[in-house]
Amino acid sequence: MENITNHFRIGLFLILFIVLTFSRSNQVLAQNKSQYIRIAKIMIDAAQLESYKAALKEHAEAAVRKEPGVLTLYAVYDKDNPTHVTVFEIYASVEAYKSHIQTPHFIKYKTTVKDMVKSLVLTDVVPIALETKPK
């Protein structure tokens, strides 16, 4: 009788273990799959480049610091073509992005740079690998 109870206990633990393991990994997958990742290519008026860079820097710092759903904003310019700016953007979800573009700091940035930007191309992308060292 005690033997049966023990087998029952072990079976119960195994089921619990399997259920917990799978629900955890599904959670992690769901989290990563919901990320919204985009590359922005922006061409800037050469005469206003320094002002543009200052506005973008201020905006990126504010967004990542203040918004839980703005995970990464990597803004760079081409070494040989400084008016060509690229921003690599990672948001926790499409919803986080939609909320981002309604924040006061985003609206301030958009207003400030309105006449500095000559063109803007936005490309939605899908991750292959997002590898980075812990900060």
Added chain:
Amino acid sequence: MENITNHFRIGLFLILFIVLTFSRSNQVLAQNKSQYIRIAKIMIDAAQLESYKAALKEHAEAAVRKEPGVLTLYAVYDKDNPTHVTVFEIYASVEAYKSHIQTPHFIKYKTTVKDMVKSLVLTDVVPIALETKPK
């Protein structure tokens, strides 16, 4: 006499504080300035896309895990043009990059993808803001 000694002590502390503050911030600046950042645009043969993505993923994971100087490898493909791959690369320095391309995992990756890559454009970039949440 005691008063003079106290003034001397305070002066000494102030000098030490200033020296330490400046040497620290110079160190941080030097560290950031030495980073080597690049964007790779890679066009892949459509028939070999899945094999290419697997090879790139394996390579990116190995490089960031094994090499102290490979800080970030963000590899993505365009949602609407899956054969267009972009890699956002941050190395601690040009030296770290030079050592990276001599590692066994890099050479294995290059050999594996040799006939999968249709074109490769490398652009050196300069940071405006590199904002990301702590991992």
